[in-house]
Amino acid sequence: MAIKIAGTGSYIPSHVEKNEDFYNHQFLNADGSTIKNSNEVIVEKFKAITGIHERRYVTEELSNSDIASFAAEKAIEDAKIDRETLDYIIVAHNYGNVQYNTEQSDTVPSIASRVKHLLKIKNPKCVGYDLLFGCPGWIEGVIQAKAFIASGIAKRCLVIGSETLSRVIDPHDRDSMIYSDGAGAVIVEENNDEGGILAHESATYALEEAHYIFFGETNDKDNEAKRKYIKMHGRKIYEFALLNVPKALKSCLENSGKSINDVKKILIHQANEKMDEAIIKRFYKQYKMEMPEGIMPMSINMLGNSSVATVPTLLDMILKGQLENQEINKGDIIMFASVGAGMNINAIVYQY
DSSP: OEEEEEEEEEEOOSEEEEGGGGTTOOOBOTTSOBOSSOHHHHHHHHHHHHOOSEEEEOOTTOOHHHHHHHHHHHHHHHHTOOGGGOOEEEEEOSSOBOOTTOSSOBOSSOHHHHHHHHTTOOOTTSEEEEEOOSTTHHHHHHHHHHHHHHHTSOSEEEEEEEEEGGGSOOTTOGGGGTBOEEEEEEEEEEESSSOEEEEEEEEEOOSSOTTSEEEEOOSOTTOOOOOOEEEEOHHHHHHHHHHHHHHHHHHHHHHHTOOGGGEEEEEEOOSOHHHHHHHHHHHHHTTTOOOOTTSSOOOHHHHOBOGGGHHHHHHHHHHTTOSTTOOOOTTOEEEEEEEETTTEEEEEEEEO
């Protein structure tokens, strides 16, 4: 029995926020001091490092559960299934349902319950729950769906990665330009075909690394509001990822029984273009190989970093022919990989 992805769907917000739109921001250092460079220089340096020149934000009337349901509808349609046959709805996110212009995240009911409600699923045995695992959350959700199906307690799961990071970014923090919004979803089910999920790997590093990504106050020290924003220690994350993600990829690939030469694509969390490229180069260096051209599809340049949504939206775009010069064919061996808050790392080897 294979455990496979039977359908994919995504929601890419309509509002485009370009790099030039940040020219009028007042960027400050973490201690509140003024940054000497002009915003034009700050933005240009940011683009050179991250590869991002625009990102997507949800419009004011939409929430995280809304866009999660949009992606789910498309995945259900793509898989051609009856939604009442879903055993689990697993929604990966990190910041809940943050409404526009509000300071508090809403996590009750769960995003999964909200999505089930929006999908109008009546079956009470379809269980919905949320998964908080940093940016690797969607991959971890797929791993959990695989475990449910392999154990015999489920036959079909809906796994969603959805986030509205534009609602939790500090306008005075340069790092805020990284983040974006989006949602991606897949149907995972048992299948008599070959392939599917061949191996997976997960890890949590929390002894010293737990607070590399955290919720903190604005860089504007004159602002007395107690609202918290997404913050990160970028250099520490970069060094951590380069050291640990290539090892996890190698371990996962070896557990799959496949060769490095079998891998056709690596869909890595769209965190930072230079960091992702460095990770994959180090992965191949372990095999004394150069990174093959076209092995690492990228969407961060136009979509930004939407956390849990980057990998499933990237997968959907490739399968739907929406990413230039990128395709996945039947029989292809691909890898999923992510790193993020926790600090968590995971990977999957998958055969289409």
